[in-house]
Amino acid sequence: MTAPDYRSTLEYLRPFRARVTLLAAVLVIGIGFELGAPLILQRFIDAALGTIVVESLATLGILYLALAIGKQLLSALATYLGADVGWRSTNELRADMAEHLIGLDMSYHTSTTPGELIERVDGDVTAVSQFIARFMVKLLGSGLLLVGVLGVSWFTDWRMGLGISGYVAMVLLLLVRMRSMAVAAAEEERETSAQLYGFIEERLAGIEDIRANGGGTASMASFVPVSTDFFERTRVAWRRRAQFWVASNTAFWSGDIVALVLGVVLVLADAITVGTAFLLLQYTQLVRVPIEQVSQEFQELQKAAGGILRIDAVRRLRSAMRTGDSPLPPGALSVRFDRVHFSYDDKPVLSGVTFELAAGRTLGIVGRTGGGKTTITRLISRLYQPDSGSIQLGGTSIDTVSEQVLRHHVGIVTQDVQLFAASVRDNLTYFDHSRTDDEIVETLRTAGLGSWIDDLGLDTEIGSDGGGLSAGESQLLAFARVFLQSPGLVLLDEPSSRLDPVTESLLAAATERLFAQRTVVIIAHRLDTLRTVDEIMVVSDGAIVEHGERNDLVADPGSAFSAMVAAGEALA
Amino acid sequence: MTSFQIVVELMRYRPKRFALSAALWSLMHGSPVVFGYLIGKIFDSLSGEATVAANPWVPVAIFASVALGRNAILWLGEVVWIDHWLEQSLQLRRNMLRWLLEAPGSRVVELSTGRAISTFRDDVDDVMEYLESYVDGGGFIIFGLGSLGVMASIDPGLTLVLLVPLFLTLVLTQTLVPEIRKRRREMRAATEAVTGFVGELFGGVQAVKLAGASEPVLGRFRELNEHRRHRALRDTFLTEALRSINVNMASVAVAITLIAVSARVGSPDFTIGDLTVFLTYLPRLAGNMAWIGNIFAQHRRAGVAFERMETVTVDAPPSAILDRTMVHLSDRSPAVVKPQISDRFERLEIRDLGYVHPDGKSGLAAVDLDVERGEFIVITGKIGSGKSLVLRGMLGLIPTVGEIKWNGRRVEDPASFFIPPRTAYTPQVPRLFSDTLANNISFGRPMTGRELTRAARLAVLEDDVDRLERGYETMVGARGVKLSGGQMQRSAAARMFATGAELLVFDDLSSALDVETEARLWGGIFSKGSDVTALVVSHRRPALRRADRIYVMADGSVSASGTLDELLAESALMAELWTAGDADRSR
Secondary structure, X not given: OOOOOHHHHHXXXXXXXXXXXXXXXXXXXXXXXXHHHHHHHHHHHHHHOOOOOOOOHHHHHHHHHHHHHHHHHHHHHXXXXXXXXXXXXXXXXXXXXHHHHHHOOHHHHHOOOHHHHHHHHHHHHHHHHHHHHHHHHHHHHXXXXXXXXXXXXXXXXXXXXXXXXXXXXXXXXXXXXXXXXXXXXXXXXXXXXXXXXXXXXXXXXXXXXXXXXXXXXXXXXXXXXXXXXXXXXXXXXXXXXXXXXXXXXXXXXHHHHHHHHHHHHHHHOOOOOHHHHHHHHHHHHHOHHHHHHHHHHHHHHHHHHHHHHHHHHHHHOOOOOOOOOOOOOOOOOOEEEEEEEEEEOOEEEEEEEEEEEOOOOEEEEEOOOOOOHHHHHHHHOOOOOOOEEEEXXXXXXXXXXXXXXXXXXXXXXXXXXXXXXXXXXXXXXXXXXXXXXXXXXXXXXXXXXXXXXXXXXXXXXXXOOOOOOOHHHHHHHHHHHHHHHOOOEEEEEOOOOOOOHHHHHHHHHHHXXXXXXXXXXXXOOOHHHHXXXXXXXXXXXXXXXXXXXXXXXXXXOXXXXXXHHXXXXXXX | OOHHXXXXXXXXXXXXXXXXXXXXXXXXXXXXXXXXXXXXXXXXXXXXXXXXXXXXXXXXXHHHHHHHHHHHHHHHHHHHHHHXXXXXXXXXXXXXXXXXXXXXXXXXXXXXXXXXHHHHHHHHHHHHHHXXXXXXXXXXXXXXXXXXXXXXXXXXXXXXXXXXXXXXXXXXXXXXXXXXXXXXXXHHHHHHHHHHHHHHHHHOHHHHHHOOOHHHHHHHHHHHHHHHHHHHHHHHHHHHHHHHHHHHHHHHXXXXXXXXXXXXXXXXXXXXXXXXXXXXXXXXXXXXXXXXXXXXXXXXXXXXXXXXXXXXXXXXXXXHHOOOOOOOOOOOOOOOOOOOOOXXXXXXXXXXXXXXXXXXXXXXXXXXXXEEOOOEEEEEEOXXXXXXXXXXXXOOOOOOEEEXXXXXXXXXXXXXXXXXXXXXXXXXXXXXXXXXXXXXXXXXXXOOXXXXXXXXXXOOOHHHHHHOOOHHHOEOOHHHOOOOHHHHHHHHXXXXXXXXXXXXXXXXXXXXXXXXXXXXXXXXXXXOOOOOEEEEEOOOHHHHHHOOEEEEXXXXXXXXEEOHHHHHHHOHHHHHHHHHOOOOOOO
């Protein structure tokens, strides 16, 4: 394991230098106050006993109040400032991470689950945020306080200093070692409760299946082993945590006992004053919280170090895409493949694909699943880089075009429509707030989707799983997105699942309008759709079997396409 | 039910163990009352002000034995209470789940699973935390009264004055805690919005890239992050404010003591020992008061949590949620007995069936429908016309008005009547459970291998099973995610066939099936010698062609019924559905 690069992470603190300085000042002053309050009690007792002489005991009382309240306010302020700096700086880091990840090519994304990326962009970064916020406030603060207590103790009496130092060292060691036990217990607990609630959630989601099929009794019977497992394993986890509490509690109270014994011995030997004996007891109790925090933050520090390592690793990834800054011509784009080879995971997917599609034409691609149809559209849309060969759009090689420009000119509708938990408007525009409502509605009206959007409403909130939208409506939404984008080339992966009749006809009308004035490549699953295209391409095993005018292929009884039509074969 | 009544009911589950917990924790929280007293004795002895024999070692020894003995009690208290908490929280969760899955009667369970789960998890925990405060409470009261008593015996006037800041702690905690919880929830929601968005963003990163939308999408991400920062800081602020108030009230109390006694401290009237008694008690007393303030907040919260538990379980009476049947703990499921029903299905009559949605909109009105043994009945219509509601109403999954007769006899509680082996049902979006395929099909009922393969064959699932890595023993993943959409539907159909029910009810089974599979499915069901009756919702031609009778639904009522030919001739709606509805015309 290489050492985590704390420096590049701490770079994110640079814009907040003023706040960090303030935070440090607040911390140091607060600790001074915290150390001071027990010292006043010490003086108060000694003065009351006549051991020392002070001007007024009541003044000491007021001073105590000022120090105690001041220390608490400063500690609250420090916590608040630390949290603020932590969130601000890591929000920057989060956004940078997300941007970097979006920029990576699809071969990275297909090998990584969204869950892992949530961990990278939020989980790890939050650990870092905790590191900044809490490391500063808790670890540094607690550490300083411990040092302060030890310093004052040694200064007051060497035996008192020795006693407290030994106590702090022993308890700290004990807690750091035991803490990992408590952490393991917390993880175990999270896992068992995930299982229990997973069981309940599935039963609730399937409530009608269960009731109407008489599965209630059986479900409750299988709840028995699930809840037993939850009971047994959570019990072990909680007991382990309780052991930790008992151990730390024993250690802390032993500290009090030692402080009392030491105090009594030293006072009886006339080595310290009664006030100092009380100070010893107070300081022993004062270090409880920082000891706990230091041992806890020690764990957090390890977590943050892991997070920083993983963040660094992600930042070092580079996209495999070649890019440039050539423009693309406006309007419909021609498409040209020249001996394009592509393999995925070392398996050849396309081998030497060559074809041309003139601007404004529509091409239907048919063939069995896995033959390479989808790959052709993915290469055009630059989700992957071909191994060799060239692809040109409007006469320009796409290797010389920036992703931004390409996206502007190429629109795509896939079967899986990605929805965000947001309003219909935001889902249509991908959160681009420069689009006015009028503009959106106007565009959709010309597309024949006016009544649909009127019924649906731009402000309607939809869930990320498409909550509130049927499969057909999601498809319509995907079409509407492309209309708003108005690209010169449209790539369409036709929905293969069945939609209800009304949506189906709306979709058909929208498709027809989308085809006008544009170059269209469509992966077809249904023979109907193919009635309206100009050209047909049959793809099989990564190669073009046949490519020609649709009418010619239909008329030629020897063509692969007419054989498919005759067989009425399912196309997908 | 009031929070107090709920807690009394809960205490009656294994009352002896509960009482033992309460006793142990009273000892744990109450025993520190001796510490202040002993510290006073020690310091009196040290400062030479003790009136009696001034040996400091006696109180030191007692202090040490109590301080260490408490840890043994802490361990025992934990062990007993952990068992009790876990078992009783399972009792509540079991009761709620059992009501939803097994209680007779029809109810609309209109809950998003996310919300329901948070009630099963968090609201039950809230109620349990309130119960826990009764376990802890005794000890806090013992400490509170004891320490105030010791202080009052030293200086009653001063003690009375000190009650003011202590009481303030109580009041402020009680007021602020609900607000802190609210802010913490908002913070959690803001966090979920961020993680949810990251999930959506990278789940659909292809779409985002393709749309060239990274800039605006990242803008949205920044907004959500910023929102979370605000929420987090609001939470931190109030939490810290409350902590400060509590700590400061203790400091104020200490300062009042110092100032009040400054003139006479060190005299027999108020010894140094007396001073240390006050200094030792005051911080813990302030914490104690904050804890009592928290209980008041918990009291209210438990009431709200229990209301939510009642909402989630729709019509469950409190007695069902609090049912005291012992929690069954065993690593094996108890055996499930297959119900036996003697009368053969002949005829189902539905008359005047009506249903009103919870929001007041009309769902079904005056629906009449008949099914005879051996018939294939199809219900069709546009989206939202009430097709599925007819099925769910008949099965008792939603509360309806009207009359349902089985073999001429009126069915009083359709929910508990329409179950296998009378009827079996596959909903539009069937749900599978993370278990083996076999268990998903058998629903945990004992089944032979032959019964299993027969069900799979009827559902056209056999080939898929052969291709699965471990056949019927394959784990299908959470909610069946490891299967394709069509496989999930056919597994649910197999589950239906496995029940051997006489009347099969299914909602749009074919929507994820291709033409060939659908044909095999119908062919299997209606093969020679089969004695199956089916009531299905569909708009697909193969089903409509096969139907003995079709009911065309419009706006919650039957607009027409008859054979396909009759309807095509008479019903404009049917003609429209027939032409618009079919994408298979070119095949």
